[in-house]
Amino acid sequence: MLKEIIYTCVSLPLVLAICCSFLFPVELSQDDTINFQQVSKLNDYLLLDARSQIEFNKGHYPMAKHAENIDQALEVIFTLKKERSMIVVYCSPNCNSSKSLAKEIKDALEHNKVYYIAEGFINE
């Protein structure tokens, strides 16, 4: 019985899953967003603030690092050795820089765990 169960589990579904992962790797669309409550529940992540330095100095989310463009973002990521961690980018409410920066980071690092906070930074 146990042999049959193991065979069922590892036979066709697993072979298909591995083949599909090679042939059709899942790509995240840039519509993928995350909110700050979800971010705060994560264990290993890097929070990037894509606003200007002046706005960042006025206030930012706890643990956030400033990175206005892809070069600054990559510098922070590599300095903190967060290449394989989940990376979350935010900017001001209704801005697009976090979305575009998230896409650039995703392309540069070639991994999919890059998100942006759609509602942006809300100073409470």
Place this chain on the structure above:
Amino acid sequence: MSESFAMKLIRLFLILIFLISGLMKLINIEEFYVLLCKVNITDIDFLNQVLSYYIPFLEIYLSVMITFRKKKQSNYLLIALVATVFLLFHLYLKQAHPNLACNCFGTKFKFNFISSMIINFFILGSAYYLYQTKILNKSTSTKSPESKL
């Protein structure tokens, strides 16, 4: 209602729920993959990719197996095991990531925590019932399958 009809209904329920949830996950594989990434089960991206394909394929495979090989007991035991794993995953999700939607039955069907738990328990009970019934049918033909429940 005859016993065989009840068994057919339960099997049909299992077939439909596994087939639909597997297909829904495959259709919207990206969302399911995002869920796995957010849960952060593993840091290895390829494993997340494999898992996001493996779970829907396993669900579809199980629905096909209980459609065409309905007398095989190991299928029902495997469904019970899968349902148990899903239950534990659901409880973990509720505890560790309360803001994340489970998407346990695909992204098209949004069930709350209680509804998902009830469905999971029903799957578990159904699979166990069919497993026990098959065993009883195999060991003795005189006893009623429901008498053992």
